[in-house]
Amino acid sequence: xxADEIKKVAESAQNKSDFLNGNLSKYMVLAMxxxxxxxxxxxxxxxxxxxxxxxxKFYGKIAIGLTFWVAxxxxxxxxxxxxxxxxxxxxxxxxxxxxxxxxxxxxxxINYIGNLLGCVVLSFIYVQSKAMIGISDxxxxxxxxxxxxxxxxxxxxxxxxxxxxxxxxIWLCYKMKEESAKLIMMLFCVLAFSASGFEHSIxxxxxxxxxxxxxxxxxxxxxxxxxxxxxxxxxxxxxxxLLLAVPYWYASKSKSVG
Numbered sequence: 001x002x003a004d005e006i007k008k009v010a011e012s013a014q015n016k017s018d019f020l021n022g023n024l025s026k027y028m029v030l031a032m033x034x035x036x037x038x039x040x041x042x043x044x045x046x047x048x049x050x051x052x053x054x055x056x057k058f059y060g061k062i063a064i065g066l067t068f069w070v071a072x073x074x075x076x077x078x079x080x081x082x083x084x085x086x087x088x089x090x091x092x093x094x095x096x097x098x099x100x101x102x103x104x105x106x107x108x109x110i111n112y113i114g115n116l117l118g119c120v121v122l123s124f125i126y127v128q129s130k131a132m133i134g135i136s137d138x139x140x141x142x143x144x145x146x147x148x149x150x151x152x153x154x155x156x157x158x159x160x161x162x163x164x165x166x167x168x169x170i171w172l173c174y175k176m177k178e179e180s181a182k183l184i185m186m187l188f189c190v191l192a193f194s195a196s197g198f199e200h201s202i203x204x205x206x207x208x209x210x211x212x213x214x215x216x217x218x219x220x221x222x223x224x225x226x227x228x229x230x231x232x233x234x235x236x237x238x239x240x241x242l243l244l245a246v247p248y249w250y251a252s253k254s255k256s257v258g
Contacts, residue, residue, distance in 0.1 A: 001251055001252065001254060002248055002251055002252040003252045003253075005171075005174050005175050005248075005252075006092060006096065006248065006249055006252040007096070008174050009088075009089055009092040009093070009096075009171075009174055010092050010093050010095075010096035010098040011098060012089055012093075012174075013089050013090050013092060013093025013094075013096075013098055013099050013104070014093060014098040014099055016081070016086070016089070016090075016107060017093070017099045017103045017104070017107055020106070020107050020110065024110070027081065027107075027110065027111075027114070028110065028113075028114045028117075029114075030079065030080050030081045030114070031080070031081045031083075031110065031111050031113070031114020031115050031117075031118065032114045032115070032117050032118035032121065033078070033079070033080040033081075033118060034075055034080035034081055034082045034083075034114070034115055034118060034202070035114065035115045035116065035117060035118015035119040035120075035121070035122065035202070035205070035206070036118050036121075036122045037071045037072075037074040037075050037078070037080060038071050038115070038118070038119055038202050038203055038205070038206045039118075039119055039122035039123055039126060039206045039209075039210075040070065040071060040074065040122075041067075041068045041069075041070050041071025041072075041074075041203070041206075042068070042071075042140075042203065042206040042207055042210065043126055043131070043132070043136070044067050044068070044070055045063065045064040045067040045068040045070075045194075046064065046132070046136040046139055046140050046143070046207075047132065047135050047136045048063045048064075048066075048067050049061070049063040049064045049067075049136070049139060050135050050136040050138070050139040051063075051135070053139065060139065061194070061195050061197070062195055064194050064195070065190060065191035065192075065193075065194035065195035066187070066191060068190055068194050068203070069186050069187045069189075069190035069191070071190075071203075072166075072169060072186045072189075072190055073183055073186055076173060076182065076186065077179070081111050081114065081115075082111075082115065082202060083108060083111045083112045083115050083201070083202055083233075083236075084163050084166050084167070084200060084201060084202055084236050084240060085166065085167060085170040085240070086107065086108060086111055087108065087163060087167065087236060087237050087239075087240030087241050087245075088163075088167035088170055088171065088240040088241065088244055088245045089170070090104040090107065090108060091104075091240065091241035091245035091246065091249075092245050092248075092249055095245070095246070095249045096249070112233070115202045115205065116205055119202065119205040119206045119209050120205075120209050123206060123209035123210045123213060124209075124213060126210060127210060127213040127214060132210075132214075137214050140207060140210050140211050140214070141211050141214060141216050141217070141220070143207060143211075144207055144208055144211035144212075144216070144220055144225075145211075145216075145217060145219065145220055147199070147204065147207070147208075147228060148219065148220065148224050148225070148228055150199075150228075152231055155199060155228065155231050155232060155235070156231055156232075156234065156235040157235065158197065158198045158199040158232075158235070159198070159199040159200075159201065159231065159232040159233070159234070159235025159236045159238075159239065160235045160236075160238050160239040160243060161193070161196070161198045161239060162193045162198030162199050162200045162232075162235070162236060162239060163200070163235070163236035163237070163238075163239035163240040163243075163244075164239040164240070164243045164244050165189050165192045165193040165198065166189065166190075166193060166200065166236075166239075166240070167239070167240040167244045167245070168189055168244065169185060169186050169189035169190070171244065171248065172185045172189075173185075173186075199232045199235065199236075200232070200236065201229055201232040201233040201236045204228065204229055204232055205229060208220075208225045208228070208229070212225065
């Protein structure tokens with residue numbers, strides 16, 4: 001079971017690695033584009049959340065879950081390189097030996113840097129546009145501050161759960177053929193991690209980038225943000241690799257019956 005799909009994922013890892021080796025600047029552009037898509041998702045979802053949120057209720061979280069999926073949809077259909085999804089892809093690639101651990105680590109590092117640069121660049125443009133003033137600016141700052149208040153252990157496990165769900169969406173895209181079906185499952189997967197309060201490292205890069213560029217509380221510091229994102233990054237890596245890639249890879253090695 002799943003042997004064909006696992007083979008596709010492993011081949012994808014090899015293709016991505018080969019592309020990076022001869023096209024570093026082009027790969028960086030694709031990674032930055034994914035950062036751009038994340039900011040588009042943040043801008044849309046937090047604007048809708050700020051409009052629908054009622055004090056004491058959780059309408060805002062639901063609104064984010066129902067709208068942030070546009071970022072993953074853009075990534076899947078426009079094209080880009082997202083670090084969190086590649087944690088799954090390159091774990092499978094390493095297990096199938098289509099890429100070496102060294103090549104996987106190199107790509108993931110470059111991918112991560114590109115995503116960060118993309119988030120920072122489009123965050124700056126978004127903040128300079130003043131489009132969020134009076135709409136989502138306060139909501140974004142409150143969200144950023146609340147994320148810094150999460151204990152490190154809880155933050156890690158929320159990140160593990162988050163990328164388990166996000167990479168499920170990636171995995172389903174390899175299994176499904178209909179584009180409409182892929183979009184529907186992306187919506188449900190993003191709703192699952194967002195409304196549940198799980199933590200996504202690249203999405204957090206976008207939220208924190210915007211919050212730091214706006215007037216903010218003294219407690220929102222670059223050092224605190226870096227610590228938060230690093231913990232979430234490690235959790236995301238565990239969720240996408242150990243919790244999803246390894247089990248499905250192992251299942252694909254079962255002997256056929258009959």
